[in-house]
Amino acid sequence: MGEERFGEFVLVRRHADGHVAELALDRPKAMNAVSTEMARSLAGACAALGADRDVRVVVVTSTHERAFCVGADLKERNSFTDADLVRQRPVARGAYTGVLELPMPTIAAVHGFALGGGFELALACDLIVADRTAVVGLPEVSVGVIPGGGGTQLLPRRVGAARAAELIFTARRVEAGEAADLGLVDTLVEDGRDREEALALAGRIAGNSPVGLRAAKKALRLGHGLDLRTGLEVEDAAWRSVAFSGDRAEGVAAFNEKRRPAWPGE
Numbered sequence: 001m002g003e004e005r006f007g008e009f010v011l012v013r014r015h016a017d018g019h020v021a022e023l024a025l026d027r028p029k030a031m032n033a034v035s036t037e038m039a040r041s042l043a044g045a046c047a048a049l050g051a052d053r054d055v056r057v058v059v060v061t062s063t064h065e066r067a068f069c070v071g072a073d074l075k076e077r078n079s080f081t082d083a084d085l086v087r088q089r090p091v092a093r094g095a096y097t098g099v100l101e102l103p104m105p106t107i108a109a110v111h112g113f114a115l116g117g118g119f120e121l122a123l124a125c126d127l128i129v130a131d132r133t134a135v136v137g138l139p140e141v142s143v144g145v146i147p148g149g150g151g152t153q154l155l156p157r158r159v160g161a162a163r164a165a166e167l168i169f170t171a172r173r174v175e176a177g178e179a180a181d182l183g184l185v186d187t188l189v190e191d192g193r194d195r196e197e198a199l200a201l202a203g204r205i206a207g208n209s210p211v212g213l214r215a216a217k218k219a220l221r222l223g224h225g226l227d228l229r230t231g232l233e234v235e236d237a238a239w240r241s242v243a244f245s246g247d248r249a250e251g252v253a254a255f256n257e258k259r260r261p262a263w264p265g266e
Contacts, residue, residue: 025063151168
């Protein structure tokens with residue numbers, strides 16, 4: 001397993017053959033609160049992962065035992081002038097959009113607190129695996145702001161407009177069992193197994209065509225919310241991007257020859 005640091009607070013681990021990458025939030029003394037420095041590191045790590053054609057799945061994890069991420073660093077924010085906050089905004093957005101725009105499937109492995117921007121990082125992923133210690137929520141209106149890392153747009157896409165409004169307007173925290181019932185997380189696992197189960201899921205996904213995975217994610221993301229006819233055009237464009245690929249040829253050949261495919265990734 002290879003490791004690479006992006007700044008002080010973000011660690012990337014590449015597992016096995018490098019097809020699964022772990023993007024680890026590593027600011028344990030602050031429960032992974034996202035400072036300006038950490039936001040820059042996240043954006044940098046995501047840019048590097050997005051450009052790595054060997055990576056087929058990314059798992060976002062935490063090195064803190066009791067928290068995934070508690071959101072923005074409010075101690076840092078408290079020292080900001082209005083001008084500082086304006087300057088910092090693009091940096092903060094870059095961290096969240098960096099995760100959101102990763103071209104390969106992404107899985108968040110959540111335990112403990114995933115609040116505010118922490119939950120928005122999880123929402124930016126395609127799938128969320130949580131253990132029974134997880135507590136999620138978007139409490140921003142309780143401190144005079146709004147979810148600004150994608151929460152107002154991503155949460156309704158998961159749970160519907162009315163449910164998202166209730167959760168955002170009340171600023172309430174949701175424990176793991178209810179979070180699973182509401183669809184705030186996708187898979188609920190036993191305490192301490194979120195990372196292990198997320199990496200196992202990533203391994204299963206990574207066995208599939210990297211070209212197909214990226215195209216399927218693009219179609220899912222771009223087609224969401226469109227009318228059916230337009231969405232089908234998005235799907236058709238994604239299909240055409242893979243139909244004549246080396247992965248398609250290898251996949252068909254492997255199926256007919258009853259063997260595991262050796263994906264060329266192009």
